[in-house]
Amino acid sequence: MRLLLLLFCLIALPGWAASYTPQTVPNPRLVNGSHVADPDQIIGAENLARIDALLRQLEQRNGVQVAVVALDSIGSAEVFDFAQQLFETWGIGHAGRDDGLLVLLVRDQRAIRLHTGYGLEGALPDVVCKRIQREFMVPAFQRGDFGGGLLAGIVEVERILADPAQVQALAELPQPAEATPWEVFRIAASALGGVALVLAFGFKSANGYFSGDIAEESPHAVLRWSRQAWLAGFALGPAAIIVVCNLLPLASPLLVCGAALYGYFALLAAFQAWRQQVVLRQLAARGEYFAAGSLVSREQAFWGWMAVLFPLPFLFHYFFQRQRRTHYRNHPRACPKCRAAMRKLDEAAEDEFLSRAQQMEETLRSADHDVWLCSACGATATSAYPGSESKYEKCPSCKCLAYTLESDTVLEKASYESQGRGEMVHVCKFCGKRKTSSYRIPRLVRESVAAAGSVASSSSSSGGSSWGGGNSGGGGASSNW
Template sequence: MKKRQWIWTLIFGLWTTGLLSQKVYTVETVPDPKAAGGGWVADPDKYIPDADEARLNALISALEDSTTVQIAVVVLGSIGEENPKEFAVKLFEKWKIGQADKDNGLLILSVMDQRRTEFETGYGLEGVLPDVVCYRIGMQELVPYFKLGEYGKGLIAAVQKIKTILENPEAASEVKSFYDGGARSPIPGVPVPLFWYGLVNLIFHLIIAVWVLLTLWNKEDLYDKYQSVRKVYGWWWGIPFPIPYFIVMWGLKRLLTRLRNAPRYSKETGQLLRKLSEEEEDRFLESGQIVEEEIGSVDYDVWVSEDESELLILRYAPRFSKYRRCPQCGFITYFLARTETIERATRYSTGRRRKEYQCKNCGYTHEVFETIPRIQSSRGGGGFSGGGGGSSWGGGSSGGGGAGVSW
């Protein structure tokens, strides 16, 4: 009896020692992957297999190249008693994930001892990745794998879904609604009653309708009205409410067209202004603005009075573009022109990659050199290699949006 008691005491002692020895991270002590090779993943306690980490780096690097969006993946054993959401916001602001002029960063933070994952988005992603979409991605893609202890696969599935949505917004309709009661429902086998779905649907669209009407009523300037209404015009409505989606979008599109083409008058003299054609407006635009129109990064409407003494230039930019603001000339004509592998990575040494950015307006070029992590050997087959994003983040800010999931 005493021997058995001694064994249990020893086991308990070893277990508590393991808990006490687990490192507790603060925002200041989380290792920044940009300072250690230019990757996107911080996993100091090695919860993710090397092959999965390489795959994550490759996915996020490809996403940044195509959309300029930056994603940081952080997996920590413990943050003590801190709240994961608050920790995510502070870490996001410390690293400044995303481009400074777009705030298009995303932080995926997993705290293992609290069994919690937070998706923290920058302001620029709140429209395309609202809270409800982040929550669904977490529940449908990440949680099933995390429950099995396959953390790398869960993160890969979540990042892959996010990448698909950001690169092809129409694919967002494939994200299954939490109200369909399907196999991947967050509450397996318990579909939400149709009554509640219809009620939420009705309330949601009433709120949108009231918001649009108040916007049209309170704002006097047509351009301000257009920009405000455009914030609610997006593909993501089709995710929770696919039935009224096309009707609502058709109505909003017509409203936006009317606001953009409605007659405008000079604020100084009250003269009626005339909207110029694409060919006519070029003589009133700067050369950089003409280039922006040619490449599709910005579209301009030019309105003039009859004697051309009054001029109004309005700027319309798409939600997503591979172009960013040029640090030299200031126009949205700067993009990643080419990527070249200078030295391939092997299982024994890192490699080097060169990225060349160019401006289609002023011709400014800038080179960024990156370290490619070593190829990790895997008994289950080959993985992906790749770092990405240079040695620092882009200077983005957190918008406080996103969602958290538990497993």
């Protein structure tokens, strides 16, 4: 009874071996950049290295891509169907040339298949593939020398394709299509531009940028765009330009599209400059020079970016904006009480009219205060402008713009096993208020683990563009032994 059970196990053992599908065969181009997939170690290291070296030389010489695959089992799948699916999944050969060859060995079916792309059917017709198998490969397979048989067949394939007539024929195949600069620009602009627009729209929505998001009575709020206008201006407009340039028979679509996009965004910025100027004129007409100066200051960063992205004409406009900020800040104004003329005090004289907190802000340069004195009634008006130091915030206690981070200390370093802990101390330079707060530092991530996961993911995938995107019409031949 035990003898029968052992005999049954020996007979059934081959059927228990794992079988592959076209999707689970490890793609050698993704695993180690080679031409040979031998997951069951059928070929042997020496023959595998010699085969891969020959195929590398062949691809370098005339571009032909050959993939050699040796598997224990593909289950009940037909060798032809399996080879066709694997060929298309990997895309062996170059797109347009279809100069690919798949050499597939399936040990449990005792089958060898040479599967050719369209471009190799002339050099390796079915009858030649059959002859290579019968004369060079099958005899070695019958002796159990799978690596030697595959090597002998590859040597013969290489000899045939090295023939000058075949080299010339392969050279006349269509060259692999290369993406033009316009195609690269179009794809990159669509992908990167789309991502940037989504992120910008989400950020602006979350921060109440669009008109109507926040009930704010200020000149700056008047310049905001509605959601519909922003999407039309920054999404639909550029997309329409790219589409039109792609459809028109232009000699240089990249140059035309680049110039059109530059001009389009420059016009959008010019429109925004016009809107700002309208608001500034309204403020100046009402004598609200502080509001006008504040508006110019808040828009300064925007025009700085415009000067970088569109130096013509906004480099000049940027310096004009800086001059206008000084103009509105120092513009003569009328007393709000008696409407008499007011004069701006210098730095030494203005301290008499500033609070101790305001004087501290000037000392820290967190704010810059202007004091205007009415020569008729003695009334004063104080205006606050952003200072050169931006690290200070309003103190939650005294409201002075003198609250800053004094120290940030790591109390416990993070490790691979546990989080760390840190402590921040904020202090007000005016009233002395101190606040200590702690925070957690995330655990460290082992780079080797992350890298291994990435490699494993890549290795397990058998698709992608690791080859050239070639196709096969099912040419070639199969043999059994």
